[in-house]
Structure formats: C-alpha cells, structure tokens
Amino acid sequence: MSLRLITSLVVILFLQLFFFNAISLYDTAFAFVFVMILLLLPLDWDYKVLITVAFSIGILVDISILKLGIHASSSILIVTLRGFWIDIITPQINPNEKLNFKPHAQSLSWIISYFTPLIFVYSLIYHLLSDLHFTLNTFWKFFATGFYSTLLIILIYSLFIKTSDKR
Amino acid sequence: MERLLELFIKYNNFLFFIFLQWISLFLVFRFNDFHKEVYGSYMLSIAGFFQEKNHSIRSYFLLADENEKLLNENIKLKQELIYTQQALNAARYRIPYSRKFNILPDSLFPVSVYSFIPSKIVQNSIYDPYNYFIINKGTKDGVYNEMGVVSSDGVVGIIVETSENYSVGMSLLNKHFRLSTKIKSTNIHGTVHWRGNNPKIVYLEYIPLHIPIQVGDSVMTSSYSNYFPEGYHIGKIIDVKDPKDGQGFHEILVLLSTDFYKLENIYLVKNKHQSELKTLNQKIIQFK
Structure with missing residues (x-):
C-alpha cells in the first residue's frame, strides 16, 4: 500500500466526516464515499486487524452523524464479504496470489464490477439496520443511496485514486 | 476444556x-x-x-379446580334464575294488590323449591330404543329416585335407580320417557316424547289442531312437571307435519337443545316438595 494511496484514503475519510455526510439528497440518497476505503484496504492484512480498522472507521462516521453502531456493524460485514466477492469475480487467482492481489491495480471495469454490488449491499445493510424493517421507503433509500454512492465513488476513484496511484 | x-x-x-x-x-x-x-x-x-x-x-x-368452581357457580346462578322466575310469576298476580297498597308483599319473593347437585355422566347410550345413563353420584350424595337431570343446555332425563355411589337415569331418549312441556310463546301444554331413530329430534304431542304452531318457537318444561323447574329449555320447533289419520293433534318435531353425543356435566334437580306432591298424586289415583 503506497503512501499516496494511504494519504488519499485518509483525505477521503476526512471528506466523509466533514463534507459528504452533509450532501445527502432529500434525506433519501446518502453519500457513503468512505466505503471505498473499506474496499481498498489491503487483502494481505490479518483478518482481525482488517475488521478492527473497518470497525474504527465505521465508528468515526457513526459519531459524525450521531447514529452510533450502524456504520460500524455494516463496515465489519462489508470487509468480510469483499473477499468472497473477489473470489467470484476473479476466479482465476489462486489463494496464494490473493494475498498480493491489489484491487486498485486492476482495470476500471473490474473496479466497477467490484465496487457496485458491494456498495449496494452496504446500502442495504445500513438501511435495514437503520429502519429495522423493509418498506417501500427503505427500498427507495437503499436504491438511491447505492446509486448515488456508487456514482460518487467511481468518479472520485477514477479522478484521484487511480491517477495518483499511477504516478 | x-x-x-x-x-x-x-x-x-x-x-x-x-x-x-x-x-x-x-x-x-x-x-x-x-x-x-x-x-x-x-x-x-x-x-x-x-x-x-x-x-x-x-x-x-388448575383446570380441575376451576371446573369445580364453575359448576358450583352455575348451580348458584340456576337457583337464582329459578327464584327470579318464580318471583316474576308471582308478581303477575300480585301487581294489582301492590299498586293498591303501594307496597311489594313478601310473598312476591317465595323461597325456591328447587336446588341442584352437580354430577358427571360416566356412561351413556343414545342408539338403543330405551336409553339409560349412569352418573357418579349416589345415595350418599343425597340422590334419590325420580330426581330430574338437566345439563346447562336443557333437560336430560330422570333418575330411576340409585346405589351408594352411582345412579341410573332414564334418558330423554327413551321411548318410555314422557315429559310435560309447554310452548313458550303460546303457553300451550303438551308432552314431549322420543320415538327412536334420531337422537336430536323428539315429538311434541297432544297439541290440538286448532292451535297455530310456529316453527322456531321454544319448547320448555311446564309447571305440571314435578321433576323440573318451570321454564327449563328443551328445544326448538323445527317442523310441523300433517297429523296422522283420525288424530286431532299436530305432529310437531322438536330439535333438542341438549347434545346427547357430548353430554358430560349434568345437574340433579332436587324438588323439596316432591314427596308431598307424590302423596297427593297417589290420592288422586285412589279417587279414580
């Protein structure tokens, strides 16, 4: 994990805490840009370290929106699920290579197929946990948040992360 | 570990x-x-x-205890109901008197002559032409011959034989059994008789043809019966057939309110004046 990538991810976390939290659309579509950090965390990290970092990031975002625990729980789940999803979309890599596998080094089309479903799953977990039931309103929030966050994450990734990593 | x-x-x-x-x-x-x-x-x-x-x-x-309590409660309510009915009947004749003197005489509230003993049926038949049942109360519980037997739904029969712990009752579903009754709306007296076959249907006999009969009317015990309190439910008229040739009475079918298929809890009716009435009845027979 390069220093540039680490810096970019820290900046994204700060932006999430002080900017993206405030730009929700009609209280329906929320910008969960920090999910990108969770998805780009190195695969070679120990699982316990990985979920502790995910939990800490989630708690930080929770504190910033005064909804303690919801992002923390969703973050732990999503970093656990991402390994399974990589196995599905990249069946050619073997378990030994997987530790050295770098998502940010892959093509943009792979990144889109990696990010999109997981961001939608994150949105679903978050809204289910937030509403504690599934109504049409929950569905709209899940869909709008998934779509809005995916759009912002792909945009930010292709404009800043991908290019900064190439340099 | x-x-x-x-x-x-x-x-x-x-x-x-x-x-x-x-x-x-x-x-x-x-x-x-x-x-x-x-x-x-x-x-x-x-x-x-x-x-x-x-x-x-x-x-x-706790169901057994609850059941016992409910049975006792039922007896109390039955006694109160009969007491009230008697008071109402008495009031019909006393009202002119009470209006005149602006008081209600004590005799308006006569002491009830009927009391009840709760019991259970331990054996019952309904498919014979002459049906009998056995109950779990006998002479040591104060049961004696010719006590009326009722359920919470209606009349069941009368006691015909007793031992120390058990008693035999003649069911309403017995061809020998005849019960003095009346039609609720018209107060016309007749006799209820089971002719066999259907354990749900009995015939109301000796109602003259000139009396109009309405399907749906209730049939209940009359004051002529020494075994049951007046006004105890027996069933409802469900059909009136053409009379048999040469007979001047209606053929009235009555649907019994007592379900003999699932009969379990019953009450024995104790008439305090029964022996007195019996003696008088025997005198009548001697006069004849």
Whole structure:
C-alpha cells in the first residue's frame, strides 16, 4: 500500500466526516464515499486487524452523524464479504496470489464490477439496520443511496485514486 | 476444556467478528432512541408471550379446580334464575294488590323449591330404543329416585335407580320417557316424547289442531312437571307435519337443545316438595 494511496484514503475519510455526510439528497440518497476505503484496504492484512480498522472507521462516521453502531456493524460485514466477492469475480487467482492481489491495480471495469454490488449491499445493510424493517421507503433509500454512492465513488476513484496511484 | 480451547483457536477470526458485531449492535440499541424503543417493545412482546404461555400451562394444571368452581357457580346462578322466575310469576298476580297498597308483599319473593347437585355422566347410550345413563353420584350424595337431570343446555332425563355411589337415569331418549312441556310463546301444554331413530329430534304431542304452531318457537318444561323447574329449555320447533289419520293433534318435531353425543356435566334437580306432591298424586289415583 503506497503512501499516496494511504494519504488519499485518509483525505477521503476526512471528506466523509466533514463534507459528504452533509450532501445527502432529500434525506433519501446518502453519500457513503468512505466505503471505498473499506474496499481498498489491503487483502494481505490479518483478518482481525482488517475488521478492527473497518470497525474504527465505521465508528468515526457513526459519531459524525450521531447514529452510533450502524456504520460500524455494516463496515465489519462489508470487509468480510469483499473477499468472497473477489473470489467470484476473479476466479482465476489462486489463494496464494490473493494475498498480493491489489484491487486498485486492476482495470476500471473490474473496479466497477467490484465496487457496485458491494456498495449496494452496504446500502442495504445500513438501511435495514437503520429502519429495522423493509418498506417501500427503505427500498427507495437503499436504491438511491447505492446509486448515488456508487456514482460518487467511481468518479472520485477514477479522478484521484487511480491517477495518483499511477504516478 | 482442551477441545474447547482448540475450538476457540480454530474459530478465533469468526469469534472476533461476532464480538465486534455484538459491540456495534450494542451501541446501536443502547444509544439510538428509535432502536432503543423498538428493542424495548420487542422485548416486552417476547416477555409477554412467555408469560402468557407460562400462565396457560399453570392454568391447565388448575383446570380441575376451576371446573369445580364453575359448576358450583352455575348451580348458584340456576337457583337464582329459578327464584327470579318464580318471583316474576308471582308478581303477575300480585301487581294489582301492590299498586293498591303501594307496597311489594313478601310473598312476591317465595323461597325456591328447587336446588341442584352437580354430577358427571360416566356412561351413556343414545342408539338403543330405551336409553339409560349412569352418573357418579349416589345415595350418599343425597340422590334419590325420580330426581330430574338437566345439563346447562336443557333437560336430560330422570333418575330411576340409585346405589351408594352411582345412579341410573332414564334418558330423554327413551321411548318410555314422557315429559310435560309447554310452548313458550303460546303457553300451550303438551308432552314431549322420543320415538327412536334420531337422537336430536323428539315429538311434541297432544297439541290440538286448532292451535297455530310456529316453527322456531321454544319448547320448555311446564309447571305440571314435578321433576323440573318451570321454564327449563328443551328445544326448538323445527317442523310441523300433517297429523296422522283420525288424530286431532299436530305432529310437531322438536330439535333438542341438549347434545346427547357430548353430554358430560349434568345437574340433579332436587324438588323439596316432591314427596308431598307424590302423596297427593297417589290420592288422586285412589279417587279414580
């Protein structure tokens, strides 16, 4: 994990805490840009370290929106699920290579197929946990948040992360 | 212990995941008002569910006592009902008198001559032409011959034989059994008689043809009966057939209110004046 990538991810976390939290659309579509950090965390990290970092990031975002625990729980789940999803979309890599596998080094089309479903799953977990039931309103929030966050994450990734990593 | 430790080591990642999830969910349900409220109401409904089940299990073991209490309560209510009916009947004749003197005489509230003993049927037949039943009360419980037997729905029969602990009753579903009755709306007296076949249907006999009969009318015990209190339900008229040739009476079919198929709890009717009435009846026979 390069220093540039680490810096970019820290900046994204700060932006999430002080900017993206405030730009929700009609209280329906929320910008969960920090999910990108969770998805780009190195695969070679120990699982316990990985979920502790995910939990800490989630708690930080929770504190910033005064909804303690919801992002923390969703973050732990999503970093656990991402390994399974990589196995599905990249069946050619073997378990030994997987530790050295770098998502940010892959093509943009792979990144889109990696990010999109997981961001939608994150949105679903978050809204289910937030509403504690599934109504049409929950569905709209899940869909709008998934779509809005995916759009912002792909945009930010292709404009800043991908290019900064190439340099 | 070692195996347990091995399991902990083997699944340490999963257990750590569960631990962090538990902390997260604890924070969710501890520090968010909405979640706290939902959690509270959910817990309350779970507690309520278990309490209700617990209560129903405990009630099940207390059913016998409850049943006993209800039977006694029923007897009290029956006695009160008969007492009230007698008071009402008496009032019909006393009202002019009470209006005149602006008082209600004491005789308006006569002492009831009927009392009840709760019992259970231990054997019952309904498919013979001459049906009998056995109850679990005998002479030591104060049962004697010719006591009326009723259920909470209607008339059942009369006692014909007693032993120390048990008694035999002649069922209403017995071709020998005849009961003095009246039609509720017209007060016309007749006799109820079972002719066999259907254990739900009896015939109301000796109602003259000039008396109009309405299907749906109630048939009840009359004051002519020494065994049952007046006004005790027997059944409802369901059909009126053409009279048999040469007979001047209606053929009235009555649907019994007592379900003899599932008869269990019954009451024995004790008429305090029964022996007195019996002696007088014997005198009448001698006069003839």
